[in-house]
Structure formats: C-alpha cells, structure tokens
Amino acid sequence: MIRRRNFIVFCTLAIAPAFLIYTVLILYPLVQGLLLSLYDTSSLSADKVFVGLKHYKALLEEDSLVQAFLNDMFLGVWRMVAVMILSFFFAEVLSRMKIREKEFYKVIFFFPNVLSIVVISILWVFIYNPNFGILNEILKMIGLDTLAKPWLSDFDTVLWALIPPSVWATVGFYLIIFIAAIQGIDPSYYEAAKVDGASYFKQLTSITIPLVWNHVKIAVILLVIGNFGSNFSIVNIMTGGGPAGTTEVMQHILYKEAFESHNFGYAAMIGVLMTLIAAVYTLIMNKLFKRESIEY
Template sequence: MSKKKSRQLFGIICVLPATILLAIFMIYPTSQVFYLSLFKMGGFSPVKEFVGFENFQYLINDMKFVQAFQNTILMVVVVTIITMSLSILYAAILSRETIKGQNFFRIIFYIPNILSIVVIAGIFSAIYNPTQGLLNNILNLFNSDMEPILWLGGKHSVNYAIIGALVWQAIGYYMVMYMASMANIPDSLYEAANLDGASKWIQLSQITIPLIWNNIRTTLTFFIISTINLSFLLVQTMTGGGPNGASETVLSYMYGQAYTNSSYGYGMAIGVMIFLFSFILSAIVSFVTKRDVLEY
C-alpha cells in the first residue's frame, strides 16, 4: 500500500467513529422529527395517520404557539444583549484593572455556571417569592407600603424574571472565555493608547473588542442556541409555562403538545419550526457579525 493511501485509510479510520455517532444521534433523530411532523399520532401510540402539511397549517394559526414564539424571541434578544455586554465589560475590568481580590471575583462570577439549572430555578423562585423573597423585601426598604409584586405570577413580569435568572447563570462562563482571549492582547497596545490619551472606554471599543471579535462571534451563535434550550428548562422548573401560558417558550410548548396533550405529530411540527428558526438565526448572526480578522 502506498504512503498516500495509508494516510487516507488512517484518516478514514479516525473520522469513522465520530461520523457514525453523528449519524445515529443527530442526523437520524432530526430526519425522524421531519418525518413524524407529517403524521397525526399520539406520543405512545403505534397508530398514525398521514396528514401531510396539516400540522404546519394549524401551527400558523395557533395563537398559543405565536405567543410562545414571541416569548422566545424576547428572551433571546434581551438575554443575549445584556449577557454579552456585561460579560465583555466584567472581563475587561478583571483583566485590565488592578482590583483587590481579582481571583475571588472570578470564582464568584463563575459559580452560577457549575450549578444545576434546577438549583438555579430554586434559588430564583425563592428570590421572587412575593412574601418572603429577597427582591420584594429589598424593595420594601424604599417603600414599606408597597404591595407584594408577583414576579412569577404576573403576565408582564414573569418573562423578565426568567430573563434575570438566565443572565445570572451565563455571565460568568462567557466572562472567563473573553478573559482568556484578552490575555493574548499585547500590553504595548494599551500603553500606546494611554500615551495618546485614549480613555478606558475607547480602549475597550477600539482595541479589546476588535481583537477578540472572532471569539465574540463564535460565542454569540453558541449562546443564542443555548438560551433557547435553557429558557425551556427554567420555564419548566419555575413556572410550568404559567400564568396562563404567559411564560411559555417554543420548546416548552412543543413538550406540552407532544407529551402532555398526546399530539405527538403536532409537537414534531413545532420541533421542525424550532430547528429551522435556530438554523436561520445562526446563519443571520454569522453573516451580520462577519468582518476581517485583525492581527497584531
């Protein structure tokens, strides 16, 4: 066997296990979701009726799905903006500034990321408790006559309460990632900027962010997809989609339709829409954030 063919064979052998796992656990299940979305069936029933695109036609006019989709968009946009902004800001402060107890703050910020999502849901459910919760008690210090706010029971406040938990959970993880990128930026660039009289904000926006942009771009796409998944877990453990569906997300709505209402085919149709939405959103983010790589 020639040296070239032996290299090719070695490459195939190395890639083959990963390819098999990808086909079994990603490609096949995804294709099944598309296939089952064309049927009317229960989650645990072998009987299924082919209905074509009827599930998708119903989906378009389903106002509960529309509300769940709007809630998901709200969470993705708000959580992404706040988390990415604060992560970059905190990373810059802990990387460039001399602060007493820097390592302590790094550990504290990262702790939420190692906690189970169920534990985080329990912590924030206690914080949002209308009578004994920390948040209402702090607000009572400024206005003792204030009526308790139902953070998880109010139609307009529940989504923002969940957003708060999502932001708290994610900041530390992305902060550490950005700190690793910032550590590779030469100090000479900041020294030159200081000599030119550039403020800290200008240094952040003109030096730090452009030089770690590739990392920001990669984590942004990853974060958007993970927010869709984590919002489902928090909603399931904190509100169950309530009150009256006000905090429902597309994943929690899909889960409810497929496994609670025994509308498995309809749930798979929702899954197809989520897949397409995630794919299109990732492509848009990748296109919008594309820029020339800066070298130093």
C-alpha cells in the same frame, strides 16, 4: 498516487468516528423527527396515520404557538444583550485593572454555572415570593413599598422576571471566555497605544474589541443556539407557562404536546420548526458578525 490514497484513507479513518457519532446523535434524530411530523399519532407505536403537512398548516392557526415564539424571542434577545454586556464588562475589569481579589470574583461569578438550572430556578422562585421573598423585603426596607408585587403572577412583570435568573446562571461561563480572550492579547499593544496617547476607551475600541471579536461571535451563536433550552427549563419550573399562558415558550408547548397530550406528530413539528429557527438565526448572526481577521 499511493501517497494521495494513503492521505485519503487517513482522513477518512480520522473523521469516521466523529461523523458516526454525529450521525447517530444528531442527523438520525433530526430525520426521524421530520418524518414523525408528517404523521398523526398518539404513541410511538406502528399505528401512525400519514397526514402530510397537516400539522404545519395548523401552525398558522395556533395563536398560542405564535405567542410562544414571541416569548422565546423576547427572553432570548434580552438574555443575550444582558449576558454579553455584563460578561464583557466584568472580563475587561478583571483582566485590565489591578484588583487584588480578582481571582475570588472569578469564582463568585462562575459559581452559578456549577449549580443545576433546577436549583437556580427554585432559588429565584423564593426570591420573587410575594410574601417572604428577599426582593420585596429589600424594596420595603429602602422605602419602595409601592414597587413590591407578586412578580411571577403579575402579567406585566412575569416575563421580565424570568430574565435575571437566566442571566445569573449564564454570565459566568461567558465571563471566563472573554477573560481568556483578553488576557491572550499581547500587552505590548496597550503599551504602544499608551505611548501614542490613546485613551482607555480608544484602547478598548481599537485593540480589545477587534482582537476578541471572534470570541464575541462564538458567544452570541452559543447564546442563540441555547436559547430554547434555557427558556424551557426556567419557564417549566418557575411559572409552568402561566399566568394564563403568558410565559409559554415553544419547547414548553412541545413538552406538553408530547408527554401530556401524547400528540407526538404535532410535537415533532414544533421540534423541526425550532431547529429551522435556530439554523436561520445562526446564519444571520454569522452574517452580521462576519468581518476580516485583524492582526497587529
């Protein structure tokens, strides 16, 4: 009994600091945000009017918020697909193929992660500039003048134009994760597969992917969780939600409601909604990527 009690005390003392930090930085703001969403207030003062689910009912009538949600999903899905494919492809190439300059390429790919998202967004604004942007200049140089256009003010291209900056800023981080995962696989598995006559593709699908599956799952969940924040930063700097609200995302509307309109109750409701969406997506991804651990 004494040993069991000491074990419980030890576990409690070990967990307490992390739980305290989690409570202060995560749980408390979540609860406060949920409570604030039930009030109508134009400031954070004590003058608040309880309105219950008024803001949540208004959600059904707000077409702009629905469109912002769809934009978030559009940007998030394409960003996740592009990042996963590119980072895994380059990780496989740099890990399994004999490339002399592979350490140099690792630095090049990871370099955007060192830059601020503000710097990256401003850089891509210049790239997309219709008058002197490098993208239009390259298209003109190779004889594709008809494809040159104002990328960030054209309704048909503006959402697509926001994907490359986000992918470029992110792919290096996941590249490092996948390189570490692939290099952690015992080379004897590949040697045995070669002896058995397995092709490169067969080795990829039967050895590499199964053994790095948990890393793929973690990468997908991180991309889903970070989707709202990534979209906000790029949209806020590159388009400001324009043209005519075409690129509005949920966190950008939250920002405007809170810090421009000072409608903190409605902004808190959007924050609660985003938290629920992220939680649901995380559960879905856990379910979709759930599989038994594989050992060779």
